[in-house]
Amino acid sequence: MRRDTTPSPGSQTSLREANRSRIVAAVKRFGGLTQVELAAATGLSTATVSTIVKELVGTGVVETETTSRSGRRALRVTIARSAGLVAGIHIGPRSLAVALGDLAHDVVAEQALPLPADHRPDTSLDRAALLIVDLLERVGTDLDGLLGVGVAIAAPVESGTGLIAVRGALRGWEEVPVAQVLTKRLARPVHVESDAGLGALAEHQLGAGRYVQDVLYVRLSYGTSAGLILGGRLHHGGSGAAGQLGHVQVSPAGPVCSCGNRGCLDTEVGEAALLELLRPALGEVTLRDVVRRAQQGDPGCARVLADAARLTGEVVAGVVTLLDPQVVVVGGELARAGDGVVVALRESVHRHALPHRFAPVDVVAGQLGPRAELIGALELARKETDVEGVAR
Ligand SMILES: [Zn+2]
The missing domain is CATH 3.30.420.40 (ATPase, nucleotide binding domain)
Structure with a gap:
């Protein structure tokens, strides 16, 4: 397991906050860990982990459940579902897929549909936004329950402008600021990456490159x-x-x-x-x-x-x-x-x-099959979501 190497500044308060962030980051990254595993992942003592987990349960950031590891009872820590949902969108050359996930790495709803060749950005993005609203309704919530959106698009994305970096990669989409268009429709932060990049991210976090x-x-x-x-x-x-x-x-x-x-x-x-x-x-x-x-x-x-x-x-x-x-x-x-x-x-x-x-x-x-890019889009949204900020 990789250790978090975030530096810890001096004062007691900032040390405590840094430790809280380390724990939340580790739970976000691995989906669910026992307190002993959390101590190993963060380099903190089990006593510190236990104290901070109690606080985080109190503020509704994480949930705990009793489980067993190697025959011993253990407390498994996950991000609270009530903390909200994230949405992932995969805009492929011929398909659109949308999913909702919780912060514990579970997919709670998803839908995919075929798109025609050279599909138009405005109609495809409209459809994606409508599908997200639809799925939110299906799981009994609305846009208020949505924390952020990750988008996997079948083209490389220029980091500074968010525009497609290579001409001809996805015809007709070159001048479309995808994140801005979707932010306007959904009023939530939207992050965009290439679908191959997010496929890599997903397989690295949860699949064959784990x-x-x-x-x-x-x-x-x-x-x-x-x-x-x-x-x-x-x-x-x-x-x-x-x-x-x-x-x-x-x-x-x-x-x-x-x-x-x-x-x-x-x-x-x-x-x-x-x-x-x-x-x-x-x-x-x-x-x-x-x-x-x-x-x-x-x-x-x-x-x-x-x-x-x-x-x-x-x-x-x-x-x-x-x-x-x-x-x-x-x-x-x-x-x-x-x-x-x-x-x-x-x-x-x-x-x-x-x-x-x-x-x-x-x-x-x-290992994630055809959903790798969509799972990667959910991972991107999760990575960019400030869970503690949401719960405060
Ligand atoms: Zn070429």
Whole structure:
């Protein structure tokens, strides 16, 4: 378990406040811990933890329940559900998903719907806001019960302006300040990150990258992207455009990409390229059809997806050689097509990355499946919510 290294300033009051914050931060991060685990996570004594937990129960910030660990009775501490809910939104290239979660990391309601290609920002954001209000009603509350919103969007986000950092990444959305638009509709703080980044965050906090500090999350979808956790933190890069795996050049004389360069990876493994390869055999199909057919054992669809994974693996191998992550986690719609995709990507990474002296890097399917990005959006909202401030 990682220790919180927040520095503790001198005075008694500020020390007490710092200790309270450490405990709340640890409970927020891990979802629910016994007092002994809390002491280990924060570096505080069990007596201090016990005193502060009592105070926090009194102010309605946390709840406790009796549980057993290794056969002994223990008190499990979670953030109080009455502290409020957060909302997560995933705006994908062809889908919209919305969820409500409590501060104890549980999803309490969710809904997803398909979107047309090149969906418009104003209608999609309206729908997302309406869905949140709907879900709040469904669980018996309203906007007053909502603390904040996290948004995962299928494009890199520029940290300063909150605008999409790469032209052509999500057509029509370049000039839309997503956080501002949703804040206006919902009157709550809204935080936006790329969906690959939030997929990485979710797999790091709760999934396949849980016990390590350096995670490369590869999102195989209508386009290809990556999320990077370096030293336990989400890496944005200088302009917010980190993780644009699909725009790494693989053939200098290749076709012109949506970004304006030539021969990017996505010109070979993006939606249009994959469907083009299958057109002679299958005619007009969608990427959803291709994934479904591959799951059902269609050899042509499985072959096209495995070949795409293999080429993507060559690019991922370069990133692995450069950054040396402990694990590569594979997510996105295409990863659902079956083991073939992850196996092909793993073999390709192992073949092309710098051979490791002891063991090659782990390349595994994500544990959170297609909801990783949505779970990441909830995590982002939780991370940005000042729980103690809410309870005061
Ligand atoms: Zn490109």
